[in-house]
Amino acid sequence: MTTHAAEPSAGTERGPASSPGYAAALSAEWHKFWALPVTRTVLLATVGITVGINILAVLFGAGSNLAEVQRKGEYDAIFFGALFGVWAFIYLGANFVASEFRTGMADYTFVATPRRSRVLISKILIVGGLGLVLGALISLVDVALTQGALAITGYPTLRLNDPTLLRPVLLYIGVGMGLQGILGGLLAVLVRNAFGAVALTILLNLLPVVFAKFFGEAYTRTVPRWTPGAIVESVSGVAKPGSDGYLPISLAVLGAAIWIGVLLALALIRLLRGDAR
Numbered sequence: 001m002t003t004h005a006a007e008p009s010a011g012t013e014r015g016p017a018s019s020p021g022y023a024a025a026l027s028a029e030w031h032k033f034w035a036l037p038v039t040r041t042v043l044l045a046t047v048g049i050t051v052g053i054n055i056l057a058v059l060f061g062a063g064s065n066l067a068e069v070q071r072k073g074e075y076d077a078i079f080f081g082a083l084f085g086v087w088a089f090i091y092l093g094a095n096f097v098a099s100e101f102r103t104g105m106a107d108y109t110f111v112a113t114p115r116r117s118r119v120l121i122s123k124i125l126i127v128g129g130l131g132l133v134l135g136a137l138i139s140l141v142d143v144a145l146t147q148g149a150l151a152i153t154g155y156p157t158l159r160l161n162d163p164t165l166l167r168p169v170l171l172y173i174g175v176g177m178g179l180q181g182i183l184g185g186l187l188a189v190l191v192r193n194a195f196g197a198v199a200l201t202i203l204l205n206l207l208p209v210v211f212a213k214f215f216g217e218a219y220t221r222t223v224p225r226w227t228p229g230a231i232v233e234s235v236s237g238v239a240k241p242g243s244d245g246y247l248p249i250s251l252a253v254l255g256a257a258i259w260i261g262v263l264l265a266l267a268l269i270r271l272l273r274g275d276a277r
Contacts, residue, residue, distance in 0.1 A: 022122065025113050029122040032105075033096055042095070043134070046088040050138045050173070051145070053081030058149040066146060067155035074158070075168055075238055077146045078139065085138065086176045087202065093127040093181030094197035097188040116271050120189065124264070127185050128178040135174025143169055164237065171236035179228055179256055180205075186260070189267035205229040212244075220244055231255045 020028070033039055057066060057080055070077040097120075100106040113119050147157040158165055180201055188197035208227050212220040224230055225245050233239035234252035247255060 020113050020118070022118055025115075025118040026122040026125065028113065029119065030126055032109075033123075033126055036096065036099055038095055039092065042088060042092045046085050046092065046134070046177075047138060049088055050081045050085030051141055053084065054078075054142050054145050058145055064153075064155070067150055067153075070146070070150070070158070075172070077150075078142045078158075078169070079172060079238075080146075081142075082139075082173045082176065085135075085173065086180050087198070089131055089134070089177040089181045090184035090201050091194060091198050093124075093131075094184035094188040094201070095194040096127060097123055097185040098192060098194040098197065101192040102194075117268055120186075120264075120267060120271060124182045124185055124260075127181040131177030131179075131181045132174040135172075135177040136170045139169050139173045142173075167237040172232065172238050175235050176229070176232045179232060179259070182260055183228060183263060186263035186267045190270055201228075226255050228256075228259055231259070 054077075057069075057077070066077055069080070100109060100119075109119055110116055143158075143160070147160065150157045183204070184194075184197045184201045187200045188194055191197055191200065205227050209224050212224050215223075221244060225234070225239075225247050230239065230245040231247065231252050233245055234247040235249065235256065239246040
């Protein structure tokens with residue numbers, strides 16, 4: 001038999017007149033985010049992995065190796081450890097949501113804020129916003145590390161005054177963390193488990209690309225470019241026009257909105273019609 005803690009039916013989504021608004025819900029979730037013991041640990045791990053790999057590359061890779069990496073791929077030296085940092089941040093977003101159900105905190109949360117949708121939207125706004133800011137800061141540090149090392153050793157650097165460089169630097173890691181972290185959080189509503197949500201998020205990125213080896217050219221030119229990872233590359237300007245992963249900026253933004261919209265709808269259905277746990 002299905003029970004609804006602090007929410008007898010889906011109809012309570014309308015909530016009482018005194019139900020806290022979005023500002024109150026956002027403030028409560030922000031404080032809750034920092035109260036979770038794992039938050040600071042994962043944030044430090046995210047920064048450590050992303051920046052730390054580049055530090056090791058600078059220390060042990062020597063200028064010639066770093067220059068060769070950058071020559072083969074314009075942004076490869078800067079974003080060398082980005083993928084691992086994004087994966088760590090996916091866990092951060094997924095755990096922020098899944099902890100509600102794992103610890104039973106959802107029982108109290110949905111009494112304080114009966115409109116469950118406000119709780120979920122507040123969570124993904126926090127995850128998305130923090131990902132954008134943290135990713136941009138990490139990226140700027142990586143630029144300073146890699147290009148500084150190349151300059152000191154006498155190898156060519158990226159043209160830091162090039163306006164086209166600003167978009168990838170500010171957006172690639174940040175949009176990756178923000179979008180993928182949101183998707184991980186929404187999937188955590190469905191599976192109620194942080195590690196399961198991380199695994200599903202990674203599979204959403206990898207499986208369409210893996211299938212491209214078997215499904216032919218039409219599939220390769222159509223489907224993989226709509227994966228979250230490819231959308232991030234297009235939004236940030238890393239993907240080049242004409243490549244299999246490229247989408248015009250308008251379509252890339254639409255693709256990100258579709259991913260978030262579909263998973264948000266599924267998460268709300270699960271949240272509003274299911275048990276608090």
